[in-house]
Amino acid sequence: MAQPARPAPPKQPPPDVVEAPTTRLAWILGWVVSPLLFFGGIFLGGVYVGANHPDGWIASVVLLFTGLFG
Amino acid sequence: MASSRIKSLTKLALLLGAPIALLLALFGSGVHCGHANRAAILGFERDWLGMDVVVPEPPAATPTPTPTPTPAPTPTPVAVSPTPTPVVSPTPTPVVSPTPTPVVDPAPVALGSVRDPIPLTIASPALLPADLQARLAEPVRVRVTVLVDPELVDRRPDWIAYTQRHVAWASQVLEAQIGVHLELRGVLVWPAPQHTNLTSLVADLQQRPRDTADLILGLSSRGFAGAPILSSELPADHNLGHALVQASPGSRAPHLRGILHAVGQALGAFALRDPASEPWRAGSFMGDVLAPDTLAITLDDDSRKRLLERKSLPFAAAPQDLEPQEH
Numbered sequence: 001m002a003q004p005a006r007p008a009p010p011k012q013p014p015p016d017v018v019e020a021p022t023t024r025l026a027w028i029l030g031w032v033v034s035p036l037l038f039f040g041g042i043f044l045g046g047v048y049v050g051a052n053h054p055d056g057w058i059a060s061v062v063l064l065f066t067g068l069f070g
Numbered sequence: 071m072a073s074s075r076i077k078s079l080t081k082l083a084l085l086l087g088a089p090i091a092l093l094l095a096l097f098g099s100g101v102h103c104g105h106a107n108r109a110a111i112l113g114f115e116r117d118w119l120g121m122d123v124v125v126p127e128p129p130a131a132t133p134t135p136t137p138t139p140t141p142a143p144t145p146t147p148v149a150v151s152p153t154p155t156p157v158v159s160p161t162p163t164p165v166v167s168p169t170p171t172p173v174v175d176p177a178p179v180a181l182g183s184v185r186d187p188i189p190l191t192i193a194s195p196a197l198l199p200a201d202l203q204a205r206l207a208e209p210v211r212v213r214v215t216v217l218v219d220p221e222l223v224d225r226r227p228d229w230i231a232y233t234q235r236h237v238a239w240a241s242q243v244l245e246a247q248i249g250v251h252l253e254l255r256g257v258l259v260w261p262a263p264q265h266t267n268l269t270s271l272v273a274d275l276q277q278r279p280r281d282t283a284d285l286i287l288g289l290s291s292r293g294f295a296g297a298p299i300l301s302s303e304l305p306a307d308h309n310l311g312h313a314l315v316q317a318s319p320g321s322r323a324p325h326l327r328g329i330l331h332a333v334g335q336a337l338g339a340f341a342l343r344d345p346a347s348e349p350w351r352a353g354s355f356m357g358d359v360l361a362p363d364t365l366a367i368t369l370d371d372d373s374r375k376r377l378l379e380r381k382s383l384p385f386a387a388a389p390q391d392l393e394p395q396e397h
Contacts, residue, residue, distance in 0.1 A: 039096060042093060042096050042097050042100070043096055043097070043099065043100040043103075044100060045097065045100065046096070046097040046098065046099065046100020046101040046102075046103070046104060047100045047101070047103055047104035047111060048100075048104060049100075049101050049104065050100065050101035050102060050103065050104025050105035050106075050108075051104035051105065051107070051108045051111040051112055051115075052104075052112070052115075052123065054105050054108060058101060059101055059105050062098045062101040062102050062105070063102070063105065065098065066098075066102050
């Protein structure tokens, strides 16, 4: 048996949503500094491993790949 | 249905795999870069970060043999065969501004294998009067044997190279200031110095045989605690044949100022003891061995004059009557 059509609930006015203003500093921190730190840290970690553990398996694998494509 | 599932899986793999692959590629490029520039990176870690690492010798290093280090309890001497070096004749310094300017001379002088530049700032020597300029031009070679504290041997796997570097750097400074060239004759493990005060350490050094060296230096791991006070002035006819080198922990060249201070005292210069004096504050190595690395290494005029006058004197070959006392 089909349900009777129910009237649509009254539309409520949308709440006033006020977004916090994005300052320049926050933008720089979020889009420049953080990615730089993140990716730079990964790169520097690789540099440290390559310099201090040249005979390890990580360096061996990397050198193998670079030897294939280099 | 199957193809749509395959497409979905492929998209998922790309969505997750691509960032991971990019990160791995970034890390791998860092590993490759670090492996290709090992010497420079390890040198940076040692000199600027103070890490205890061994810097590999460059492929074209001069064939100065580096003997294997002896075990600490064994008192077998590990001699470093010196490469025959010509006597260096320091040329008279041209007109130099009296205000000290940092000068770093990377040319190796004491040992052919030492190519590392001095990691500290060295002030240009001041202009000398004519009579002292002539003394500066007289080359003097001092043969040095270094006894290394076992604690330093345990802490630094490259203790022989470490000693070579510091003696070479000290020689560069002394050649520029007073025309004295340090020739390293041997690097030995100091046979278990059980002494804890300056007096005992100096007395122990005094008893050590010189062999073919003029001056025996004891490279101690202890921080500088004041220069040993000599009970009487050095005789007018010879210099002291032994000296204790104390460290400046935290410095990029922990024993450089200590070696300069010790050699200076052995050659007859007086240790500066007044922290308020101008030479002390200016960074003379006869003053504070614990001076910060930002202060250029220099030599005050009075000490320089005394060293120039006494540099040609012979060194004491046997234990002396002078009894060093602790500061």
